[in-house]
Amino acid sequence: MSFDVIPFAGALHDTASLRRIEAAAARSLGDSHELMRRAGQSAWRELLAVWPQAQRVVVVCGPGNNGGDGYVLAQHAQQAGRDVQVVRLPGDAPRGDLARRAAEAYTGRVVEFAQSLPACDVIVDALFGIGFSRAPDDATRALIEAVNAHPAPVLALDVPSGVDADRGSVPGAAVDAARTVEFIASKSGLRTGAALDHVGTLTLATLQLGVDVFDGIAPQAERIAPVDLPRWLAPRRRDSHKGSNGRVLCIGGEHGSGGAIMLCAQAALRSGAGLVEVATRERHIAPLLSRLPEAMAHEVGDARALHDALDRADAIAVGPGLGQQDWGLHLYERAVASAKPLLLDADALNLLAIRPFALPADAVITPHPGEAARLLGITTAQVQQDRFAAARALSERYACVVVLKGAGTVVAAAHETPRVVAAGNPGMAVGGMGDVLSGVIAALRAQGMNAFDAASCGALLHAAAGDAAAHEGGERGLLPSDLMPWLRHFANRDPYVPEPMR
Ligand SMILES: NC(=O)C1=CN([C@@H]2O[C@H](COP(=O)(O)OP(=O)(O)OC[C@H]3O[C@@H](n4cnc5c(N)ncnc54)[C@H](O)[C@@H]3O)[C@@H](O)[C@H]2O)[C@@H](O)CC1
Numbered sequence: 001m002s003f004d005v006i007p008f009a010g011a012l013h014d015t016a017s018l019r020r021i022e023a024a025a026a027r028s029l030g031d032s033h034e035l036m037r038r039a040g041q042s043a044w045r046e047l048l049a050v051w052p053q054a055q056r057v058v059v060v061c062g063p064g065n066n067g068g069d070g071y072v073l074a075q076h077a078q079q080a081g082r083d084v085q086v087v088r089l090p091g092d093a094p095r096g097d098l099a100r101r102a103a104e105a106y107t108g109r110v111v112e113f114a115q116s117l118p119a120c121d122v123i124v125d126a127l128f129g130i131g132f133s134r135a136p137d138d139a140t141r142a143l144i145e146a147v148n149a150h151p152a153p154v155l156a157l158d159v160p161s162g163v164d165a166d167r168g169s170v171p172g173a174a175v176d177a178a179r180t181v182e183f184i185a186s187k188s189g190l191r192t193g194a195a196l197d198h199v200g201t202l203t204l205a206t207l208q209l210g211v212d213v214f215d216g217i218a219p220q221a222e223r224i225a226p227v228d229l230p231r232w233l234a235p236r237r238r239d240s241h242k243g244s245n246g247r248v249l250c251i252g253g254e255h256g257s258g259g260a261i262m263l264c265a266q267a268a269l270r271s272g273a274g275l276v277e278v279a280t281r282e283r284h285i286a287p288l289l290s291r292l293p294e295a296m297a298h299e300v301g302d303a304r305a306l307h308d309a310l311d312r313a314d315a316i317a318v319g320p321g322l323g324q325q326d327w328g329l330h331l332y333e334r335a336v337a338s339a340k341p342l343l344l345d346a347d348a349l350n351l352l353a354i355r356p357f358a359l360p361a362d363a364v365i366t367p368h369p370g371e372a373a374r375l376l377g378i379t380t381a382q383v384q385q386d387r388f389a390a391a392r393a394l395s396e397r398y399a400c401v402v403v404l405k406g407a408g409t410v411v412a413a414a415h416e417t418p419r420v421v422a423a424g425n426p427g428m429a430v431g432g433m434g435d436v437l438s439g440v441i442a443a444l445r446a447q448g449m450n451a452f453d454a455a456s457c458g459a460l461l462h463a464a465a466g467d468a469a470a471h472e473g474g475e476r477g478l479l480p481s482d483l484m485p486w487l488r489h490f491a492n493r494d495p496y497v498p499e500p501m502r
Pocket residue numbers: 022023026032035036037039062063064065066067068069095127128129130131132133134135136137140157158159183
């Protein structure tokens with residue numbers, strides 16, 4: 001059976017799985033070269049469809065099979081009457097049989113890269129694919145920089161060269177592609193971290209393989225996009241009441257940080273919580289209630305009031321503006337000890353890093369890379385080098401669900417396939433955005449969603465709202481408050497939403 005869409009649309013694979021899939025595909029076709037032929041041909045079709053006017057095509061070929069795909073494309077371009085040049089580094093003639101065969105079939109010009117690339121309308125990046133294995137040396141870096149400095153758009157084959165297709169990191173320099181056509185299956189590393197600045201628009205060429213080539217190979221991660229929201233956000237029952245929609249308790253707002261807990265509470269209400277209470281400093285209560293009369297706010301100096309509020313809550317968000325002084329520490333300890341569905345963010349994570357309490361089962365933490373680094377005792381750069389590994393390590397160390405924020409948010413939990421959020425934008429890198437996310441996830445928990453789904457759906461809802469708000473008025477100057485109407489929109493919307501650009 002042939003198919004154009006892989007069986008599990010959000011499936012993401014790592015390079016080890018891809019090697020196994022490729023081997024199964026080669027066995028089923030009885031010829032490895034056929035795969036390369038199909039890869040090069042589909043990439044050529046993609047180039048033709050996107051840049052039909054392009055007459056001059058430069059194909060930058062590396063020494064491996066990614067280069068082999070490039071020679072196949074070059075041959076198609078030449079046969080179609082285009083002005084084609086293959087450019088390669090001195091010493092980068094094809095090394096393996098497959099790529100050599102593809103190179104021999106191409107009879108056009110091959111030039112060695114010196115300092116600059118020829119004038120052209122499109123550059124095809126066939127330097128490295130999933131075989132990229134180390135930081136580029138000086139000569140390779142110079143070639144990558146020449147590609148990026150060239151005015152022509154770049155079509156990357158399988159992976160933008162220089163991007164680690166498993167981790168999403170860029171150990172040296174990487175090609176900035178306008179488009180990347182992935183072969184056979186989508187790669188987990190192209191959905192998170194630094195990779196997102198290099199991939200451009202991602203498309204998938206399935207090479208007309210049968211579903212059987214995926215037999216026994218589980219995806220490493222799942223890509224989730226706004227179209228997936230209805231999976232979790234079914235329409236409400238007609239006879240629901242405010243109690244059945246859950247009561248959220250938001251804890252935080254030390255002196256000087258009252259806005260954080262207000263944003264958290266407002267986001268919880270806009271994400272469908274039936275009742276929202278806020279435990280905060282007394283001086284924040286009046287401004288909070290004047291902005292958000294739907295919330296109930298308490299001064300928590302009184303131990304009885306805190307006990308009752310904790311007892312009533314269906315889910316607790318602790319951390320926004322909490323501070324790390326005695327007041328915050330006390331509230332953090334009480335929240336963790338409550339054994340209620342718990343969301344920890346911001347200062348609650350800083351307190352967790354220095355006072356590692358055992359978290360209640362199914363707690364959710366939402367660190368940004370800096371907080372994740374503190375929680376793991378490593379550097380932020382190390383977190384970003386492998387965001388999947390960092391999220392997994394956090395979920396194991398703290399026995400909780402982890403939402404590792406940043407470009408391509410990763411949601412991880414023990415015994416679950418990690419999810420990567422294919423939405424969100426750099427306008428969301430602004431103070432207060434995390435407080436909104438905390439409120440969203442706590443609201444979904446209070447409405448009965450399990451921790452992993454609430455974390456995934458909440459991260460997606462937050463990102464979709466951020467994209468809609470940015471679409472309205474731009475990324476710069478986007479405020480967390482701008483997301484509020486969009487949270488409501490996406491929490492209720494029709495099943496159909498256009499796919500994002502990646
Ligand atoms: N194996 C298969 O069945 C298929 C492979 N295909 C293509 O083949 C690619 C994988 O091919 P390969 O495994 O040959 O690997 P690549 O072509 O991605 O790269 C491996 C080559 O690059 C060198 N290299 C890696 N990192 C380097 C660095 N930083 N600096 C300098 N040299 C470096 C390696 O020494 C090796 O020679 C896929 O991404 C895909 O494009 C497709 O043709 C489809 C079928």
